[in-house]
Amino acid sequence: MAEPSLPELFQAQVARTPHAVAVHSGGRELDYAGLNRRANLLAHQLLARGIGPEDVVGVRIPRSADLLVALLGVLKAGAAYVPVDSDCPAGRLAYIVEDTGLELMLVPDAGAGDETGAEGGPRTLAVPAVVAASEAAGAPAHDPTDADRPAPLTARTLAYVIYTSGSTGRPKGVTVQHDTLLRYLEFARAAYPSLAEGALLHSPVAFDLTVTALYGPLLLGGQVRVGSLDREPEPGTAAGRPGFVKATPSHLPLLTALPSSLSPTGELVVGGEMLIGDVVDRWRRTHPGATVVNEYGPTEATVGCCVFSIGPDDPIEPGATPIGRPTxxxxxxxxxxxxxxxxxxxxxxxxxxxxxxxxxxxxxxxxxxxxxxxxxxxxxxxxxxxxxxxxxxxxxxxxxxTDDQVKIRGYRIELGEVTSVVAARPGVRQAAVIAREDRSGDRYLAGYVVPEDGASVDPDRLREAVARVLPAYMVPASVVVVGELPLTSNGKLDKDALPEPPAEDAVVGDEPETEAEARLCALFAEILGLPAVYLDDDFFGRGGDSLRAARLANKARKAGWTFGLRDVLELRTPRALAAHAPDAVTEGAVS
CATH class of the missing domain: 2.30.38.10 (Luciferase; Domain 3)
Incomplete structure (x- = not known):
């Protein structure tokens, strides 16, 4: 092919830096030569099964070195990968398998290495096991070429299929070719030089925002650092700060609350939803040396196609940040x-x-x-x-x-898809789903259902049923049963007339006995937007999430407590946190 392919660009980087660390995950490192060899072994196994250009292969592997082996192996074979999150609901997974005609799913070891799939489902292939077996058998490990493939790998060959929410109730698979993917990566390599210093891989592979941190470092000799933004770094995490981090605007409060080791030294690229200048300003006060880039782009335009850069010395505009100029x-x-x-x-x-x-x-x-x-x-x-x-x-x-699409924590959600799933539940005559804001300004989905005559709808059971079909980020945070859906004069849904979901009724629990417990209960209530929180109330059971947990940890730290985000995630109640770190106030009984 006239233009180099992504595998060829990666192989060129392997030749330049064979012994540099390519990926750091779970305390283990894999260099460029090792990553390339493993991907080649997998690619030849796929080719031996007749898989090649325009074929699709599912990848359902958590963020890890094995994930990179799987993605590169599929691309080296000339095939396209279909990323599936590990926690993808069974119903959605079944739809993706049927819609793509998937016959093979790459998985981690987890007892799925025998190529036997569930009845009617794709065969599974455990990547670590097949790579190890190929190595032991002396199988081919050279860089595949068109001589190995059943058809040539060209610029217009399919590279991946990523599913996004669909307004008709069915998710839709966006098909991205090698040429469009490479054009984006060529831009990223030039615009984000800190990719060479390493990038934090923290977001789901089925979210196309992740493409930058997956491939950008590997084309510049950098390191892919597998990590997370919902807690402090785990033991074994790569030392030092990454040069590059890409996240959604909703992640910025987390980055502000978490240790600086998770924030980048070079570029922080944000995308997926509207970026507000005040949020950027709060993060930059403690990270003044980094450049912040607002990158806009739907999946249909290959990751990012418009950028606005804020240099370390540039003023931050109040309100919404522009999306800038095209790539x-x-x-x-x-x-x-x-x-x-x-x-x-x-x-x-x-x-x-x-x-x-x-x-x-x-x-x-x-x-x-x-x-x-x-x-x-x-x-x-x-x-x-x-x-x-x-x-x-x-x-x-x-x-x-212009339509009913919304963005919540960076995820693109078609309200029509969620509404259709809710409306299909037994006992539901009509349904509506809208995006609302809580007291802290966070957006969430609220569902409204009209029961069929004589039927009774339990909101909690309905949410559980929806969660078996849709990803967690698409499940309404609350469901309200109403007698009818309000309509405007022209017969359309009157969203403004829908009632605000009532505050969750909690069982009255133990009252605080010390000043530390009382202040923590009050802080829980403030962050969660609740009238009262008791000693043993579970933070997440009362509506908390990782973003609110970061706010809680941040406010607590400013008030003098020593616990962090990980403590909130693990201890979860005012009683446990007060016992763990009671040092923000002088202990004493509450009068």
Whole structure:
């Protein structure tokens, strides 16, 4: 192929730095030569099974060195990978398997190395086991070429399929080719030099934001550092700070609360939802040397296609941060309903054209034709559904959506998909799902159901049923049973008239006996937005999550307590935390 493929670019880096550490995970390190050899062994096993270009292979492996072996092995074989999160609900997994026609799923060792799949499901192949067996048998370990593949690997060959929420109730698979993936990575290598200093791999592989931290370091001789942003670093974590971290704006409070060893020295790239300047300012006060980049881009435009950079000495604008200017080779158009350009300062729908536009939706030609339309100057452009406007300085501003798509903690959610799943539950006659904000400004999903005549709907059981079909981030945080759904004068759902979910009723528990316990109960209630919290109330059972846990740890630290985020995640109650670190106040009985 005229353009080098991702495997070829990685192999060139292997030749330059064979003994440099490529990945650090769980206290173990794997160098470039070792990673390449393992990926080659796996690739040849896939090729021996007849897998090659335009075939798809599922990958359901937690963040680890084995995950990188699996992804590179699939790409070296010329096939495309379909990433699936380890906690993907069975119903959603079954849909993805059926929609893609998956016949093989790569998995960790977990007793799934015999290639036998569940009835009607794909065969499974345990990556560590097959690599070890291939090594022991002296199987081929050279870099695969087109001579090994059943068909040539070209620039237009499929690289991966990532599923996003779908408005019709069915998730849709976005198909991304090698050429569009490489154009993004070429931009990232040039724009984010700190990738060479190592990147923190903390987000799900089924979230295309993760692509940057997966491949960016491996094309620059950097290190992929497997970690997490929902707790302090575990023992065995790579020493020092990563050069590069990519996260969602919702992660910034976590990064602010967590030890500085998780924050980058070079670039912090944020994307996935609107970035507010005040949030950036709070993080940068303790990390003044890093550059913050607001990177915009739907999955259909291959990770990121528009950026706004805030250097260490640049002022931070209050309110929403602009999404900036397009990446090289990308064209951004703000158009009216007739696809005519609107003047600067005027709102319009954002369309993306150029070299990063994805192939389309897997097996959905009608939807592909609807969303990927002809560009004015030729070629195709993707209709984002995002409302934007051009500022006088040439930077784009993101203003909102034209439809019912929402972003919560960076995840793209079609409310229609969640609504259809809720409405399909037994005993439900009508359903609606909307995004609301709690007292602290965090967005969450709220569901509303009208029972069928004579039926009774239990909100907790309904949420449990939905969780068996949808990922956790798509399950409504609360469900309210109503007599009817309010409508506007033109017959549409009146979202403003839907009642706010009531505060969760908690069983009255033990009252605090010491000042430390009392202050912790009050702090729990403040963070959770509840009228009262008792000594043995579980933080997560009362509606907490990792972001609120970070706020709790941060506020507690400022008040003088010595416990951190990991303690909140593990101890969970005011009583346990007060016993663990009672030193914020002078002990004494509460009068």
């Amino acid at each position: 090289p080779g990308t064209e951004l158009h703000v158009l009216d309903e007739r696809l005519n350009p609107v003047p600067p300062g005027t709102e319009g729908e954002l369309y993306i054209a150029g070299g990063q536009v994805a192939r389309g939706y897997l097996g959905r030609p009608a939807l592909t034709a609807e969303r990927f339309v002809a560009a004015p100057g030729g070629g195709r452009m993707y209709r984002t559904g995002d409302i934007a406007r051009m500022r006088p300085d040439g930077h784009l501003e993101y203003l909102g959506r």
